[in-house]
Amino acid sequence: MIHFEHISIGYLTELFKIRDLAIEAGQVYGLVGANGAGKSTFLRSLLGLQPFLSGKILINKEVSDPKNGKLRARQFAFVESSFAGIEFLSVEEYILLGRTPYIGSVGRYSEKDREVLEETIRLFDLEKFRKLGTDKLSDGERQIAAIARAIAQETQVILLDEPTAFLDYGNKKRILELLMRVAKEKNLTVILSTHDIDLCLQEEQISILLIDRNEKELIRCSGSVSKEEILKNAFGYTDK
DSSP states (O other): OEEEEEEEEESSSEEEEEEEEEEOTTEEEEEEOOTTSSHHHHHHHHTTSSOOSEEEEEETTEEOOTTOHHHHHHHEEEEOSOOOOOTTOBHHHHHHGGGGGGOOTTOOOOHHHHHHHHHHHHHTTOGGGTTSBGGGSOHHHHHHHHHHHHHHTOOSEEEEESTTTTSOHHHHHHHHHHHHHHHHHHTOEEEEEOSOHHHHHTOTTEEEEEEETTTTEEEEOOTTOOHHHHIIIIIOOOOO
């Protein structure tokens, strides 16, 4: 569980606040807000790349220190909106990069790292791609490999910045279903910034975290929230 206590997100000035919010493990959260509202800044702050203006977060009731990079790397994994692939970097080598926070002073992967690699390849059904260069994969396959790399990091939380932005409808659905399955099976908290509101609303396991444009506050929407309410509160849009 992540508990946000009196958080202020921003740079020199506040973009939005989080008064008192707890989100659970085993769940996927769709982070929704207008461009410039602070979605990416929020993710960067969780990763420790951008300090909170005020407040603190607790993970499983323990305060998360934003200055402790090694600890953060074992708490949060990050997936960008797209991964172009790298020539001569195979899928299994890419997944193993997720084990970097655990590599010892000798700089070698341990038996545990190899076990995590094999488990992740099985979990994501990537056996046929393991020796293939990441630059040879399709867009959807690369996103799955990127999520697999994040899972191999064995963190409590996975953050994704618009992971379905450049995918077709079929792959968008596939990625969301994959994230829901992994969140449940591994009891992870998954937060993804997204503009795919319709797809998120179709899934009971996805909760909406909305940056309210008027209140400048991050709120968790109820399960019965409508698309019209989201559009109005996040974007100021109304069809009336």
